[in-house]
Amino acid sequence: MKRLLILSLLLWVCVVFYVGIYLFVGGFLLVRLEVNRTSTCGDVLHPGEEQGDFCHVKPRFRRAVLLIIDALKIDFARFDPTNATPRHYENKLPVLEETASSRPSHSRLYPFRADPPTTTMQRIKGFTTGSLPTFIDVGNNFASSAILEDNLIHQLGQIGKRVVFMGDDTWESLFPKKFYRSLPFPSFNVKDLHTVDDGILQHLYPTMVSDDWDVLVAHFLGVDHCGHRFGPDHPAMADKLTQMDGVIRSVIERLENDTLLVVMGDHGMTDTGDHGGESQKETDAAIFLYSPSPLFPKLPFQSEPDVVPQTDLVPTLALLLGVPIPYSSVGQVLLPLFPPHGQTEGAVGGLSQLEALWINAKQVNRFLKTYSGMAKDIPAESLSKLQDVFSRVSSDYLSTVGKGQTPSPELAASLQAYLTSVRDTCRATWARFSPLKMAAGLAILAFACLLCFILSELSCVLIRENVLRAPVVAALSVGVCVAAGQLFTQGYIEVAWCLAAAALSSELLFLWRAHRVRTSVVAGNGSKAPKRANWLTLRHLLVPPLLVSLLRCASLLSDSYVIAEGRVVTFLVFSLSLYIPIHLNWDGLLLPPSHDPLKPAGLLPSPALSPSAVRKESSTLVACLGLLVGSLYLSLSFHGCREEQGTCQPSPFLSPLSRLQDNKLKNLHYVLSLASLGLWTYLLRRWLRHYGNLNSSGGTVFTARVILPLLSVCLGLHWAVSATPEDSFRNLADLISLAQLALPRAAFCLLGLGLLLIWLDPLTVFVKTRTVAPARGSSLPPPRYRASTGISPQAELHHLIPQIYQRMRRSLEDGELSGGAELDSRPAVEAYGLGTVYSAPLLLFCGLLGIGLLLLHPEGMALSFLLLLLQTGALLHIHASSTALNSLHGAHSGGFDVPWTPVVLWSLAATQFFHATGHLPTFPSIQWNAAFVGFPGGHTGTILPASLVTLNTFASHILFAAGCPLLLFWPLVCEVRGSRGVRAVGEDGEDAVMEMRLRENPQQFSSALLQLSTRYLFILGAQVFASVCAAAILRRHLMVWKVFAPKLMFEASGFLVSCVFLLIGVTLVSRVDMAVGRWFKRLLPDESR
Amino acid sequence: MWDHEIKAMASSHALIASSLFLATVVPAVLVQGFSVYGTHLLWLYSVSGTVSLVNISVFWLLGVSPPTKKHSLGYKLSRLFRSCIYFLLSCLFYHTVVVLYGAPLIESALETFSLAVLLTSLTTLRCLCVLGPNVQAWIRVFSRHGAMSVWDTSLQITVACTVVGAWVGAFPIPLDWDRPWQVWPVSCSLGSVIGFLTGLVAAPAWIHYHRKQLTYKCK
Ligand SMILES: [Zn+2]
C-alpha cells in the first residue's frame, strides 16, 4: 500500500482547495478590527482651552430630527420641472427642491454616497459610527448584532440627550436599550409596504409636538420594500414617494428654531430595486438638511461639495449637537454647515469651520494611531505619510492659533486634504471588493474540483505513476518566482498572489500530466480503450447520485433553499436512498430470479447465485432502509430555527437541562439522553465483540474495554451535575462546582488517552497458537467458549480466521512446497479479529470522538447522536448489501471501488446531522456554551475556546469525514454473511478472509482508498464551489449578508474541518496497515523457526 | 401486430388524457367557484375519480388484464375485494412516504391523503388493471427485463413519469414566492398529473421508436 503517496496527494488537494478559498474570501469578505474605545467629553481636542470640556459649550442645535427613508435614491429626491413625462419615481418629492430653492440659507440637498456593502444594517452601522463597516467587524459579538463600537447614539445618551426611535426594528437589535423611547416595527417581510411606515406616522407627530425628546430618529422602510417588490418604476413607488413628500412637509411645519432636520436615504437601488453592491445606482442616496433658523452662509459658499460621503454625517451631527465625535469615525465635517472663521460670535453659536476641522482631524489621527497599533492591514508607508502630513498641519495650526493670527485658507484646505486622504486609505483597505482575487479564487476552486474528479476516476492508473512530484515542484518554483518578481518590482510581497500562482500552476501541470497518462494507458491496452476513453461523457456524469449532488449544489444558489437547507438535505438523502433498491430492482438484482424453464441452462447467471442468499441480502437492505428512513424522519425534530423561518419552533432538546423548569420533564430528558449514551457505548462494544476484536490486550482493546465505558460514565455524571438546580443542594455547592470542573476535564483526558492508545497500538488481533495441529479448519471441534475473552460461539464460528496465516505464508513462500504434510506438523494459528483489523480501530476512534463531541453539546443532543450512529450503520449496511447483491449476481467486477451513491449519501448525511444537532449556518446560532464545558470560569486565550466551538459546530462533519474509510471496509466486513448461504463457512478459507483481501491486493487497496477520499473531497469541494459562486453572483441580493455570506463561511470552514479529519482518518488507516505489516513479519520468522 | 397494439395504446391514452381535461373543465362549468388552486381537493377527487373510471373501463374493454384461470363468480369477487384492499393499502403507503418526505404529520393530513389517493389512482390502479392484485408481479415489472408486453412497458413509463413528476413538484414549495400553487399539496399534485400526461404521450412514442429493440418473453 502506497501510504505516503496517498496521504501526500490528499494533502496537496486539500491545500489547493484552501488556497482557492483563502483567495476568494480575501477578496469578498472585507474584514476590519473594531476599536472598542469611546470618546469622552474630557478628551482634550481643543488647543486653546486645555482644561475645557467641550460638552459644556453651547451647541449650535439643541435638537435634531433624523428621517431615514430607506433606499431614498438621489434620483427620487431631485425635481426637474421641465420633465413633462416623469417616470413613476421622478418628481415625486417636490418639497425638497421647493424648500432648497426658496430658502437657500436654510436648506440643501446633496447626493449622499454610501460605501459598500450597501445593505441596511451595514449602513446604519456606518452612519452612526462614522466608520466603514465591513461584513465581519472582528471583535463584534457574533451572538448578537449589537454595535459595540463607539457611536452617535451612545454619545448622545452619554451626554443625557433623550433619543427617541421609531421604525425599522434593525435599530433595536443594533442599539439594545440605548434609546430613551423606542417603537420598533417588524422589518422582515419585504412584501409588506406599510406596517413600518404607518406605525411611525401614528407616533411621529404626537412625539414631535410633545417636548419629551432631544433627538428623534424615524426609519421608514416602505420605499425600500416597494423597490424590492415592484422595482422603482412602478405606480406603487409613486404612491410611496408622494406619501413621504407629505411626511416631510408636515415635519417641516412642526419644526422649532433650535432643531435640525436631516432627511436621508441609507443607500440607493438598482433599476430592479436591489442593493448591496457598489454600483453608483446603489451607493448614491440623497441627504436633505433643513433648519428653521439660518443654517448656511448667505453667499454661495466657496467649496460646495458635489457629493457628501456617508461617513461625514457623524462628525457633522456630533459637533452640531455638541457631543464628542465617536472614536472610530473617519468622516470629515461638512464645512458649509459651520460658519467661517471670525463669524462665530453672531447669533449662531457653536464652532467655526477651522475649529471643527481641527477637532475632527485630531480625533481621526487618534483613531488611526490606535487602529494601526492593533491591526496591520493598513499599509505601513501610507500610515507614515499620513502621520507626516498631520504633524505638519498641526504645528501650522498651533502656531497660527497660538499667535492669535487669522488663519490662512490654505490651513483649512490642508486639514481637509488630510481628512480626505485618511478616509480614502481606510476605504481602500476595508470597503472594496477585489474582483480579481475573487475570480482567481473561483478559478482555483473550479480546477480543484475537476482535479478531484479526475483523480477519483483514474485513481488506479494515477497511483502507479509518480504524478505528484512535478506539480509540487512547479508550485514551489512558480511561487518563489512570483514572490521574487514582486519583491523586485514592488518592493514587497503579496502572499495571496504567490499562493494563487503556485496553486494554479500545479493544478494545470497535474491536469496535463493526467491527460498524458490517460492517453498512454488508452494507447497501451487497445481493447480497454473505448471503456476508458469516454469516462467524461455526459451520460457518465448524469447518473442519479451525481444529479442529486448537483441539485444540492444548485440549492445553495437560492436563499429560500439555504434557509430550508436542513429539510432540503433530508429530502435529498431520502430520495437517493430510495433510489438504491429501485435501481437494484431495475437491474433485476433485488429479487431472486424466477426459474425459467425456457431458458437454456447454460445462460443462467453465475453459479454463486442462490435464492436464499439473495433474499437474505434484500431483506437486510430493506430493513436497513427502514431504519435509515426512520432516523431521517426523527432527525427532523432536532432542528433549530432561523429568524427567517417565521412560525418555526426550535427543538425542545436544544435547551440545556439546567434551563428546564418542569422537574418531571427534566428527569425524562435526562433518562432519554442517558439511555442513548448507553446504547451508543453498548452498540460499539457489541460490534467489536461480535467480530472478536476484544480479545487481545493491546492499547485499542484497553480503550474499548475500559476507557469507552469510563468516558460515558463521566459524561452521564457531568450531565447530572450540570443539571442540578443551584439552590437545591446548598451544602454540596462546593462539591458540585468541583464536579463541574473535574468531570468534563476528566472526560477530555480520557478521550485524549483513548485516541492516543488507538494511535499507538491500533491492532486488535488476538493470536492463539495451538499445539494440536488441525487437519482442516472446519473439521476441528469448535473451540471452547471462554467468557473472559468475550467470544461468543457464533463469533468463533464465523470470525476466526485460521487459514489466514497459512495463506499468507504460502503466498510469501511462493507456495511450491506441497502443503499437506507441512501443515500438519506445524501449529496452526488462529487470529481473532483479523477480519476487521482495519475497521475496528477506525470505528472505535469515531465512537470515542463522538462521545467527546457530545460532551460539547446540550444533553438532549444525545438522542440525535444516537440517530447518527444508527443512520450511519444503516447506510453502511445498505452499501454492503447492495455491493453483495451486485457481486452475488456476478455483476461486480472485483476491486474495492466505492460507487458514487454511498459517498454522496455520506456527505449529505454530514450536512443533515449538522442541522439535526441543532446547528444552523448563521452566526447567532453558534453554540457558545461549548467553550465553557470544563472551563466554567472562562478562558484566558482564544485558541482553546475557538477550537472547542469549532468542534461543537462541525461535529457531524468531523464524524463523517473521519469515518469515511469505513465505506471501503464495510462490504468486506459483511462479506461472510453474504456468502454463507452458498458455501459453509470454514469449508474453504477464502470465505472468511474479510478485510485481509485488502492486505492481499495492496495496489487495489491504495487506489480504492484514494478514490474514496477524492470522491468525498470532490462532493464537499463542489458544495464549497457552489456557495462561493452563490456569494459571487448574488453580491447584490437582499439576503447576501444574511444568508449567502454566512453560508459561505460555514461551508468553507466545514470543508476545512472535514479535510483535516478525512486526512486523520486515512492516516489512521495507513497506520493500521503499517502495524498489520509488522505483525505479519513478526509472526513469520517466529513460526518458521 | 405491433402497429395494432401501439394504435390501441395511443387511442386509449388519448382517451384517458381527454378525460383528465374533462375532469378539470366540466366541474369548472358546473360548480360555482371551482378552480384548480382554490378548491384544490375537489379538483383532486374529480381527477382521480375520472382517471380511475376511465382506466378501469378502457382496460376492461381492451381485455389487457391477465387471464384468470377460474371464471367462478366467487373468485372474481375475491379478486375485486383484494384489489380494493390493495388500493387502500397503496393509499396508506403513499401517505406514509409523503409524510416521511417531510409533509406535515397532523395538520393538513386530509390534503396529504388526497394526494396519496391521486397518486394511487394514477399509478397503482394501472398496475391493478394490467397485472391484477399481485405485488410480486408489480415488483418484477419494474426491472429492465421485466416487461412482458407493450402494456407493461407503458406501465413502466407512466408510473415513473408520475412519481418523478410528484417528486419534482415538491421543489417549488420552499421558495418564498407566495404563489397559490406553492401551497401544499398543489404543486405536487400538479406535478404528478403533468408527469402522468407526459407518460401517456411518451409511452406509445417511445415504444414506437424502439419497436425494433423490444422483445418480450412469453408469459
Ligand atoms: Zn436600506
Ligand SMILES: [Zn+2]
Ligand atoms: Zn432593501
